[in-house]
Amino acid sequence: MGYFLFFLLAALCVGSVLGMIISKNQAYNALFLIPAFASLGGLFGLLEAPFIAVVQIIIYAGAIMVLFIFVIMMINVQKGVPPEKKKWTLYLSFGLAVVLVIELAVALKAAFTLPVSTETLKAGPVNLGRLLFTKYLYPFEITSILIIAALVGAIVLVKKKEQE
Amino acid sequence: MIPPNYFLILSIILFVLGVIAFFIKKDLLTMFMAVEVMLNATNLAFLSLARSANSIDGQVIVFFIITVAASEAAVGLAIILLVLRQKKTIKTEDIKLMKG
Numbered sequence: 001m002g003y004f005l006f007f008l009l010a011a012l013c014v015g016s017v018l019g020m021i022i023s024k025n026q027a028y029n030a031l032f033l034i035p036a037f038a039s040l041g042g043l044f045g046l047l048e049a050p051f052i053a054v055v056q057i058i059i060y061a062g063a064i065m066v067l068f069i070f071v072i073m074m075i076n077v078q079k080g081v082p083p084e085k086k087k088w089t090l091y092l093s094f095g096l097a098v099v100l101v102i103e104l105a106v107a108l109k110a111a112f113t114l115p116v117s118t119e120t121l122k123a124g125p126v127n128l129g130r131l132l133f134t135k136y137l138y139p140f141e142i143t144s145i146l147i148i149a150a151l152v153g154a155i156v157l158v159k160k161k162e163q164e
Numbered sequence: 165m166i167p168p169n170y171f172l173i174l175s176i177i178l179f180v181l182g183v184i185a186f187f188i189k190k191d192l193l194t195m196f197m198a199v200e201v202m203l204n205a206t207n208l209a210f211l212s213l214a215r216s217a218n219s220i221d222g223q224v225i226v227f228f229i230i231t232v233a234a235s236e237a238a239v240g241l242a243i244i245l246l247v248l249r250q251k252k253t254i255k256t257e258d259i260k261l262m263k264g
Contacts, residue, residue, distance in 0.1 A: 006166050018181065029194050029197055033201070046166060047168070052211065064234060071244065071245060075248060089188075094184070097184045112173075113169070114169050128220060128227070131220060131224055132224055143231050150238050151235075157239070157243060157246055
C-alpha cells in the first residue's frame with residue numbers, strides 16, 4: 001500500500017513538473033505546479049512529517065501559487081512564446097542536466113544505502129513546536145524579522161511614486 | 165515502510181527538472197516557478213534524511229525553508245512587476261540592457 005501510494009504521488013509530481021516544462025502558457029504553468037506541490041505534501045506525509053505536509057499544502061499549494069496566479073492575472077497573458085530560433089541552448093541545457101544528474105548521484109552515493117530506522121518518529125505538532133521554541137528559538141525569532149522585512153520591501157517596491 | 169533513499173532519488177530528479185525548466189523557459193515568471201520546484205526538491209531531501217536519522221531537526225529546517233520561500237516569493241514577484249512596469253515585458257530575450 002505504501003509503495004503504491006509512493007509511486008502514484010511521485011509519478012503525479014514528476015508528471016506535473018514535466019507538464020510545466022512542456023506547456024507554453026504561463027497560467028497553465030502555475031496551474032501545473034499546484035498538483036506537483038500537493039503531491040509533494042502527500043510524500044511528506046509518507047515520510048512521517050504530518051505537520052510539514054499540512055504546511056506544504058497550505059503555504060505552497062495555497063498561498064504562494066495564489067500569489068503567482070494573482071501576478072499572472074495582472075499581466076496580460078500572451079498566447080505563448082514563439083518557438084526559439086536558437087535551438088542550441090536547448091541541447092546545451094539537456095547536456096548540463098545529464099552532467100548534473102551524474103554529479104548528484106556520485107555525491108549522494110553514500111546516501112543511497114541509508115539505514116532504515118524502523119522505530120516510529122514522534123513528529124507531531126507538539127514535538128515540533130517544543131523543538132521550535134527551545135533549540136531553534138533564535139532562528140524562529142529572526143524569521144519573524146525576515147517576514148516583516150519582506151512584507152515592507154514588497155509594498156515599497158510595487159508602490160507607485162506620487163507625483164509632486 | 166518505504167526506504168528513504170527512494171525519496172532521495174525522487175528529490176534528485178525533481179531538482180534536475182527544476183534546473184532544466186530554469187534554463188529552457190524564456191519568461192521571468194516561469195523561471196521563478198522553476199526555482200520553487202528546486203526548493204521543494206531540497207525539502208524532500210531534508211525530510212528523507214531526517215527520517216533515516218530518526219530525528220525531527222530536519223523537519224524544523226524544512227519549516228524555515230518554507231517560510232523563507234514564502235517571503236522570497238513575495239519580494240521576487242514585486243521585482244517582476246517592477247520590471248514589467250519599466251520594460252513592458254517579462255521575456256528574458258527582450259531584457260538586454262547589459263548585453264554587449
